[in-house]
Structure formats: structure tokens, C-alpha cells
Amino acid sequence: MRRTRYVAPARDAVDRRVFARAPLMQWHDYRDWLEGTHWPRIDALNARWPGGVREHFVAQTRALLDDGLHYEERIAQQGLIATREANWHDLFNAMIWLRYPQLKRSLNRRQVAEVARVGPRERSRPQCAQTHFDEAGAIVVLRDASLLALWDAHDWHGLFWRHRDAWSTGAISVALFGHALLEHALTPDKLLVGKAIVVLSDAAAGDDGAIGCCAQAIAQERLLRDPLELRPLPLSGIPGWHPDNGEESFHLCTPCYQPLREGRVYPAPLRLS
Structure with a gap:
């Protein structure tokens, strides 16, 4: 459809x-x-x-x-x-x-290199990954590595409800990069799903360090080589991002929460210390 x-x-x-x-x-x-x-x-x-x-x-x-x-x-x-x-x-x-700007410049350099490689009328796997991140990207900083297993399994109830406090204590935080996501947020109650890069970080490192780490990895062609590198993240599950997510029922039956596809495996996150 x-x-x-x-x-x-x-x-x-x-x-x-x-x-x-x-x-x-x-x-x-x-x-x-x-x-x-x-x-x-x-x-x-x-x-x-x-x-x-x-x-x-x-x-x-x-x-x-x-x-x-x-x-x-x-x-x-x-x-x-x-x-x-x-x-x-x-x-x-x-x-x-x-x-x-650092992230945008790294992305631009990669996109230009792909245009030169495949031509302006073709779209390569790296270009698809770069576009997905540009439009709907998010950088997620994890300071509690145990949360990654919930995400790997698409245990959305666990990630957004049982561990709801993690989103307010700094155990997990999100820096939104995709400008299309911001545009979609103009519509009340619209369910937002981001395409995420994950950075495992210690408690002392700030989000700016994680963003710089991503920019460097993109520039060095260690990231965004394929769309499957990006993890879906139902942003509307984060406390405060949707008016209904304060109820447990939201985290049990909301359409933005999709099950894990058979055989789908996510890449290891970046590490920042």
C-alpha cells in the first residue's frame, strides 16, 4: 500500500x-x-x-x-x-x-562521495542510510548498558514503561537530528519513530561527546553504510513525548511499537569513554 x-x-x-x-x-x-x-x-x-x-x-x-x-x-x-x-x-x-554543523558536514561529505561514485540518478545503500538518518535520525546515548537488551528484543514495554525512570535519570538520552521528525511533530498526537545510532557512554561523558563520536564515525565511513545499521526507536514512548504515554496501556498496543522481525540483528553500538 x-x-x-x-x-x-x-x-x-x-x-x-x-x-x-x-x-x-x-x-x-x-x-x-x-x-x-x-x-x-x-x-x-x-x-x-x-x-x-x-x-x-x-x-x-x-x-x-x-x-x-x-x-x-x-x-x-x-x-x-x-x-x-x-x-x-x-x-x-x-x-x-x-x-x-559537525554532523551535517560529515553527512554531506559522505553524500557527495556517493553521488560521485554512483551518479546523481542512482541511490546506493549508503545513500539510503544517509537519507534516513538526515530525515529521521536520532543519537541515543546509553549510560546503562542493560537497557540495550530490551531494545534489541523490541521489548518496548520494558524500555519505556518498566524502566521509565531511566529517561529522566540520564541513563538514556536522545539528541534528535532528523528534521523531518521535527516537522511531523507539528501534528498533535502523531506517533514518531526515529532511526537511531546508539552510543554507549560512561556517566562522566556528555551528549556533545557522543555527537562528536558519531560525526567522526560517519566521516570515517564506519557508520551509515547500510540502512540496517539504524535502529528504530519509537520516540513517542519517551515520557513527555506523547500525551497518552503516562498510561501503561499505551506501551502495550500502540502502532508505533513493532515486533522484532525474524532474523533482524542490530550492530554493536559505538563506545565513548
């Missing part, structure tokens, strides 16, 4: 409650762009870059696209990030670039 393409609500039709709930509440440093009456202009996006950065956002116009470059090639060669104005998807992409 063909999936229906998601269409984000118009700016003035967004239910304001979504901005007070994860994941969008975690982006309050861009609150004026998200909750303001008017769309931010391209100049406003570029004003948020730190000094000395090569990349900048440019309006996606027909004249720009006529240069014949692939979207990723344009970024790599000229530092130009084509951005549709008054568009939720591209606004969230800009926010991801501003928060996680």
Missing part, C-alpha cells in the same frame, strides 16, 4: 501546544522562528551562524537550481544550502545545521 505523503499544517493552523512538548520544546532557542507570526527570512537564518563559518543559507530559486549541481554538491563546493522560504521542512533543516 502506498504511503500518503505528510503535509505539515499551515503556520497559522499549528496547535500551539506542540511547542510545549518534546521534541519541539527542546528547540526554544529558535522559538521566535517557530512561534512567531511571520516566517523568518533567509537573512535571519544566516545571522545565527557563528563567525567564520563557510556555509550559508540561500533561497531556493529556479536560477539557483539551474547551476546543474546536486543539492549536496552545491553545499560541498560553494557552501550554499538551498532553502525554500516559508517552508517548515527547510526551516527545521536550517535549525539542525545550526545546532549540529
Whole structure:
């Protein structure tokens, strides 16, 4: 069955409650762009870059696209990030670039290398993995290795209910990277599922170290070689991410909780000490 393409609500039709709930509440440093009456202009996006950065956002116009470059090639060669104005998807992409530039640059280098290898009209397994992560990616930092067995088995009731406190104590934390996930979060009660990379970390290491570890592994071609490297993570099970997940019944029968497919095995996580 063909999936229906998601269409984000118009700016003035967004239910304001979504901005007070994860994941969008975690982006309050861009609150004026998200909750303001008017769309931010391209100049406003570029004003948020730190000094000395090569990349900048440019309006996606027909004249720009006529240069014949692939979207990723344009970024790599000229530092130009084509951005549709008054568009939720591209606004969230800009926010991801501003928060996680190291990850975005590593991903861009890999994507450009694949375009050069297979051509602009073909899609390789690495490109599929890179796109999945770019659109729906999450970096999960685990400081309690025992939780990984629950995830491996798709024991969602165990991961999100029996060990519910792990999500508030720091035993497990999530850094959202996929800009399509942020766009989908504009719709109240939409069930979100991320494509996750897992980092095992000790208690002293912060999330920034885990993000840097992922960026390095991507740049070194140790990650995102195949879509099967990515683990599904039903983000709506995390406390505070869905209004109904405070009830045990949510974790027993919600559609985003899929059973483990026969023969499916996940790769070992990255390790950060």
C-alpha cells in the first residue's frame, strides 16, 4: 500500500501546544522562528551562524537550481544550502545545521562521495542510510548498558514503561537530528519513530561527546553504510513525548511499537569513554 505523503499544517493552523512538548520544546532557542507570526527570512537564518563559518543559507530559486549541481554538491563546493522560504521542512533543516554543523558536514561529505561514485540518478545503500538518518535520525546515548537488551528484543514495554525512570535519570538520552521528525511533530498526537545510532557512554561523558563520536564515525565511513545499521526507536514512548504515554496501556498496543522481525540483528553500538 502506498504511503500518503505528510503535509505539515499551515503556520497559522499549528496547535500551539506542540511547542510545549518534546521534541519541539527542546528547540526554544529558535522559538521566535517557530512561534512567531511571520516566517523568518533567509537573512535571519544566516545571522545565527557563528563567525567564520563557510556555509550559508540561500533561497531556493529556479536560477539557483539551474547551476546543474546536486543539492549536496552545491553545499560541498560553494557552501550554499538551498532553502525554500516559508517552508517548515527547510526551516527545521536550517535549525539542525545550526545546532549540529559537525554532523551535517560529515553527512554531506559522505553524500557527495556517493553521488560521485554512483551518479546523481542512482541511490546506493549508503545513500539510503544517509537519507534516513538526515530525515529521521536520532543519537541515543546509553549510560546503562542493560537497557540495550530490551531494545534489541523490541521489548518496548520494558524500555519505556518498566524502566521509565531511566529517561529522566540520564541513563538514556536522545539528541534528535532528523528534521523531518521535527516537522511531523507539528501534528498533535502523531506517533514518531526515529532511526537511531546508539552510543554507549560512561556517566562522566556528555551528549556533545557522543555527537562528536558519531560525526567522526560517519566521516570515517564506519557508520551509515547500510540502512540496517539504524535502529528504530519509537520516540513517542519517551515520557513527555506523547500525551497518552503516562498510561501503561499505551506501551502495550500502540502502532508505533513493532515486533522484532525474524532474523533482524542490530550492530554493536559505538563506545565513548
